[in-house]
Amino acid sequence: xxxxxxxxxxxxxxxxxxxxxxxxxxxxxxxxxxxxxxxxxxxxxxxxxxxxxxxxxxxxxxxxxxxxxxxxxxxxxxxxxxxx
Amino acid sequence: xxxxxxxxxxxxxxxxxxxxxxxxxxxxxxxxxxxxxxxxxxxxxxxxxxxxxxxxxxxxxxxxxxxxxxxxxxxxxxxxxxxxxxxxxxxxxxxxxxxxxxxxxxxxxxxxxxxxxxxxxxxxxxxxxxxxxxxxxxxxxxxxxxxxxxxxxxxxxxxxxxxxxxxxxxxxxxxxxxxxxxxxxxxxxxxxxxxxxxxxxxxxxxxxxxxxxxxxxxxxxxxxxxxxxxxxxxxxxxxxxxxxxxxxxxxxxxxxxxxxxxxxxxxxxxxxxxxxxxxxxxxxxxxxxxxxxxxxxxxxxxxxxxxxxxxxxxxxxxxxxxxxxxxxxxxxxxxxxxxxxxxxxxxxxxxxxxxxxxxxxxxxxxxxxxxxxxxxxxxxxxxxxxxxxxxxxxxxxxxxxxxxxxxxxxxxxxxxxxxxxxxxxxxxxxxxxxxxxxxxxxxxxxxxxxxxxxxxxxxxxxxxxxxxxxxxxxxxxxxxxxxxxxxxxxxxxxxxxxxxxxxxxxxxxxxxxxxxxxxxxxxxx
Numbered sequence: 001x002x003x004x005x006x007x008x009x010x011x012x013x014x015x016x017x018x019x020x021x022x023x024x025x026x027x028x029x030x031x032x033x034x035x036x037x038x039x040x041x042x043x044x045x046x047x048x049x050x051x052x053x054x055x056x057x058x059x060x061x062x063x064x065x066x067x068x069x070x071x072x073x074x075x076x077x078x079x080x081x082x083x084x
Numbered sequence: 085x086x087x088x089x090x091x092x093x094x095x096x097x098x099x100x101x102x103x104x105x106x107x108x109x110x111x112x113x114x115x116x117x118x119x120x121x122x123x124x125x126x127x128x129x130x131x132x133x134x135x136x137x138x139x140x141x142x143x144x145x146x147x148x149x150x151x152x153x154x155x156x157x158x159x160x161x162x163x164x165x166x167x168x169x170x171x172x173x174x175x176x177x178x179x180x181x182x183x184x185x186x187x188x189x190x191x192x193x194x195x196x197x198x199x200x201x202x203x204x205x206x207x208x209x210x211x212x213x214x215x216x217x218x219x220x221x222x223x224x225x226x227x228x229x230x231x232x233x234x235x236x237x238x239x240x241x242x243x244x245x246x247x248x249x250x251x252x253x254x255x256x257x258x259x260x261x262x263x264x265x266x267x268x269x270x271x272x273x274x275x276x277x278x279x280x281x282x283x284x285x286x287x288x289x290x291x292x293x294x295x296x297x298x299x300x301x302x303x304x305x306x307x308x309x310x311x312x313x314x315x316x317x318x319x320x321x322x323x324x325x326x327x328x329x330x331x332x333x334x335x336x337x338x339x340x341x342x343x344x345x346x347x348x349x350x351x352x353x354x355x356x357x358x359x360x361x362x363x364x365x366x367x368x369x370x371x372x373x374x375x376x377x378x379x380x381x382x383x384x385x386x387x388x389x390x391x392x393x394x395x396x397x398x399x400x401x402x403x404x405x406x407x408x409x410x411x412x413x414x415x416x417x418x419x420x421x422x423x424x425x426x427x428x429x430x431x432x433x434x435x436x437x438x439x440x441x442x443x444x445x446x447x448x449x450x451x452x453x454x455x456x457x458x459x460x461x462x463x464x465x466x467x468x469x470x471x472x473x474x475x476x477x478x479x480x481x482x483x484x485x486x487x488x489x490x491x492x493x494x495x496x497x498x499x500x501x502x503x504x505x506x507x508x509x510x511x512x513x514x515x516x517x518x519x520x521x522x523x524x525x526x527x528x529x530x531x532x533x534x535x536x537x538x539x540x541x542x543x544x545x546x547x548x549x550x551x552x553x554x555x556x557x558x559x560x561x562x563x564x565x566x567x568x569x570x571x572x573x574x575x576x577x578x579x580x581x582x583x584x585x586x587x588x589x590x591x592x593x594x595x596x597x598x599x600x601x602x603x604x605x606x607x608x609x
Contacts, residue, residue: 015172016198016199016202026321028320028321028324028325029147029195029319029320029321030195031147031171031172031320033324034172034324034591035323035324035589035593036586036587036588036589038324038325039585039586040585040586043585054355055326055327055353055354055355055356055555056327056354056355056356056359057327058325058326058327058328058354059325059327059328059331060321060322060325060328061328063324063325064321
């Protein structure tokens with residue numbers, strides 16, 4: 001999942017060409033991903049991780065870096081498993 | 085009483101009387117009027133000491149952050165004009181602006197280092213960097229160095245109200261950058277007219293989401309200081325995460341919000357408006373594009389205590405008309421752009437620049453204290469955009485032709501009918517692209533739409549529509565096509581309708597029809 005997200009950002013969303021992207025790069029403040037890019041990223045994550053991101057979950061703490069995104073996905077998958 | 089005729093005096097005035105008043109805030113950081121006076125003085129002192137002269141252009145290359153206000157006022161105080169550069173623009177575009185107005189000095193922050201290094205790889209007039217120390221052959225100085233400068237008895241150069249204050253670049257349809265020049269006078273006029281129109285006071289807290297290169301930023305940077313109010317600079321991150329933005333507006337107790345309608349629609353869709361306390365909000369101002377009436381109504385019902393006002397104005401005028409929305413609109417008709425505000429008058433012109441009869445449609449032309457000086461380095465384009473009415477030999481009234489179609493309704497309010505160039509001829513028929521868009525919006529679950537013409541020569545030209553469905557909505561295209569057939573004359577029915585999860589936008593949040601056109605053309609090949 002980590003690789004998939006990083007590659008997707010590099011290939012499809014980055015507003016500048018970058019060689020290296022790590023999971024701690026701030027996606028929101030750096031301008032690396034613009035607002036449409038963030039929406040595309042959310043759709044990508046929904047499909048890849050098979051989760052549903054509610055509008056009220058569109059917060060900085062869930063999407064600031066790839067690291068934040070991975071933790072968010074894990075917590076979503078956890079809570080969905082519990083419900084099942 | 086001391087008169088105020090240039091922008092730095094706005095800060096000086098408040099700093100003298102109440103230095104501890106908060107001027108700007110960015111998350112946990114804040115700067116008082118007294119500190120802003122000091123720090124902008126230090127920057128101005130430094131600029132003058134490195135040889136910056138009156139009328140020079142200085143680039144501001146920053147994200148939204150607290151240093152932006154120091155850069156703006158420091159540059160102005162030195163007698164130079166600031167040129168805000170979009171940090172998300174491609175390097176070639178930024179370089180073409182730097183070359184166009186011969187920027188030698190660039191003010192930035194450490195967070196933009198990667199991009200600044202890219203800019204420095206290109207051939208240009210840049211020869212000084214302020215705000216970050218960089219490894220390069222050209223000199224650079226950090227913010228800390230600026231803030232430890234002793235200014236002594238520094239006396240800034242005299243600044244007249246007619247002096248150049250800033251240049252705002254827009255892309256322009258021909259690809260050549262178009263630099264809109266504003267003076268201290270036009271910006272100060274905006275401050276005075278806006279604060280009297282909305283009765284702002286020193287307890288107001290302005291939410292400023294606009295980046296510096298986008299003209300609504302003049303509200304936070306120049307209107308709020310006139311009345312000694314506080315401006316909250318909204319961080320880039322919050323603008324991408326609507327639920328966080330919603331929480332921030334509530335937490336900061338913002339009283340005056342001014343943005344493009346898109347941001348307000350995103351807030352509305354964030355599902356958080358019922359959870360946060362927005363009781364401080366008293367003015368919700370919007371401009372830049374048409375606020376789709378059904379969304380405006382929904383928002384007004386969410387915030388019944390706030391007043392809503394539709395502002396209109398191209399960057400050449402910053403703003404010029406306003407319409408206070410009296411109550412949530414009962415039908416989906418677009419709301420008017422209202423009437424011109426103080427110190428402003430208008431004409432509606434036909435194709436031959438004659439006044440149209442009352443109630444007829446024509447191009448809006450505006451004469452106002454907030455009008456630009458002209459386009460930088462482009463006298464021909466400046467003259468082309470003006471409409472001169474000779475009052476006496478050698479004395480003209482100068483109007484700016486907006487390129488927007490308007491009409492006066494029976495209530496005396498101006499209606500915005502779209503861009504002059506959005507009205508096209510298709511196989512002999514006059515087609516209003518904006519009208520087709522409004523029709524598609526009537527269809528349930530269509531959240532946003534853009535209609536454009538594809539194809540270059542008249543024979544093969546065709547209409548294409550792109551729609552963005554509402555969240556969780558699925559639209560059956562054949563049904564939508566049927567709807568079009570019922571609602572529109574046959575020549576105005578889009579040949580194709582495509583669905584996109586979101587529409588490409590310009591950096592100011594407007595739908596980028598240019599970008600969309602490119603996408604579609606590629607798709608069809």
